[in-house]
Amino acid sequence: MRTLRLVTTLAVAGLLAGGVAVVAATPASAARAVFSVTNNWGNGYQGQVTVTNDTSAPITSWRVEFDLPSSSAVSQSWNAQQTTSGSHYTFANVSWNGTLAAGASTSFGFLVNGTGTPVNCTVNGASCAGGPPPTTPPPTTPPPTTPPPTTGTPVERHGQLRVCGTTMCDRSGARVQLRGISSMWLNWETAPYAENLSALTWMRDNWNLQVIRAAMGVEPAGAYLSDPAKARAQVETIINNAVTAGVYVIVDWHAHEAQNNQSQAVAFFGDLARRYGHLPNVIWEPYNEPLQVSWTNVIKPYHQAVVSAIRAADPDNIVVLGTPTWSQDVDVAAASPVTGTNLMYTLHFYSCTHGASLRAKGDAAIRAGLALFVTEWGASNADGGLDGRSCLPEAQSWIDWMKANGISWTAWKLDVGTDTTNLLSPGAPVTGGWTNYLHGHAPFVVANMR
Ligand code: MG
Secondary structure, eight states: OOOEEEEEEEOOTTTOSTTOOEEOOOOSSSOOOEEOOOOEETTEEEEEEEEEEOSSSOBSOOEEEEEOOTTOEEEEEESSEEEEETTEEEEEOOGGGSOBOTTOEEEEEEEEESSOOOEEEEETTEESOOSOOOSSOOOOOOOOOSOOSSSSOHHHHHOSOEEETTEEEOTTSOBOOOEEEEEOOGGGOSSOOTTOHHHHHHHHHHHOOOEEEEEEEOSSTTSTTTOHHHHHHHHHHHHHHHHHHTOEEEEEEEOSOGGGGHHHHHHHHHHHHHHHTTSTTEEEEOOSOOOSOOIIIIIHHHHHHHHHHHHTTOSSSOEEEOOHHHHTOHHHHHTSOOSSSSEEEEEEEETTTOOHHHHHHHHHHHHTTOOEEEEEEESSOTTSOTTOOOOHHHHHHHHHHHHHTTOEEEEEEESBSSSTTOOBOTTOOTTOOOTTOBOTTHHHHHHHHO
16 A cells, blocks of 8 residues: 555644644654644634655545544535545545645645544554654645736736625725626637637737636536536636736636535635635636525525635635526525625626516615626527527616626626627637627627726
8 A cells, every 4th residue: 555644734723822733643654644723713623634645656546534523523525525424534535636646745624513633543544643744834736926917907907806885896995897708618618718818818908808707617517527627727727817917807616506516616616715815816706697596595505605615715805696596686695695705796687588677686685785796698688699689778778787886797708609699700719809700799798898
């Protein structure tokens, strides 16, 4: 059996003052465990386990097991496949973090109700304890840290965003209405338009685009759940491009039944928040369009779990929350908002289908104190315009309403196709320069971005 080293980072309420590390017993074996305080609250804490391959050969899977006292229990975990038997917990790798090169590390995290710490820890069947503790943190993918090379970009002008009342404000406290476009479902793009830096820069400079939404499909075949490495790479490319171009980027968990995969969403957003949450560019959107399911019993608990995973690493970036009925029932969400700061709520409209009665729901939500963000819209039927028809007068009423209420928006969607909402026509280069390739509602969208 190849030897693994285990580093356990635990936050234990009341155990330690000042978050100082405590080192477990370290007999002369290759495995070891380190406990340190990172985050805790009244009667619970957040733990992290880092698995390190100390051998000179790659490993292709790992499994960590431990027990908790009966007074404590894991409530959530991420970046590992958790199975529970009484007080015994087993965490195995998921597809993207199973292979560890020699010396490489990976981490998973969990929340515990109670203050009891793990005992009887094993990694691939061997004791976790052993060896000296590391003197440096485990390596993670380095996030971009250099400022955008250009001047006068949207992010340079506005900086860190926050919710102010029912609208969005920039770092100077001025109200800001961001306008931009959404990608296609990233798993169904006909070409990688959304991942192209030249195209993004061109849209910024020619369309006045300020924000791009990365619509990461989750549930369909080929999307996140079946190919997480590919989907994550697409999203991270878009984030990195947005940082370089100085535009805002929405990370969209593009799902319709996200409550069925809550642990994956918690893991995804927790991990990205740790690596990108310090950047002013990023806006989190944990649930594109819930179906007609209960806000209070289904959607709100999901949001609370994902928001707490984000906030464990990123205390301030805006989170935009999906609402029932394909993100239309913002008035329902307003009756029982999610607890937290810098939270906004999603309203989606398609102007051949939705008009004044949906705007009235938006008005009711705003009166109740919600801040709204339209992360999808089209001058089309709600199916995205399969019939090719546009409804521009009603779309103009929506544009005027969003402007009057300071509501930011991203229009659906950056791809070639025959739907009204496909912004590009066949032959559009992947690198931008699309003046002669606008399709469907694109001329209307672009005119309202400028
Ligand atoms: Mg932040």
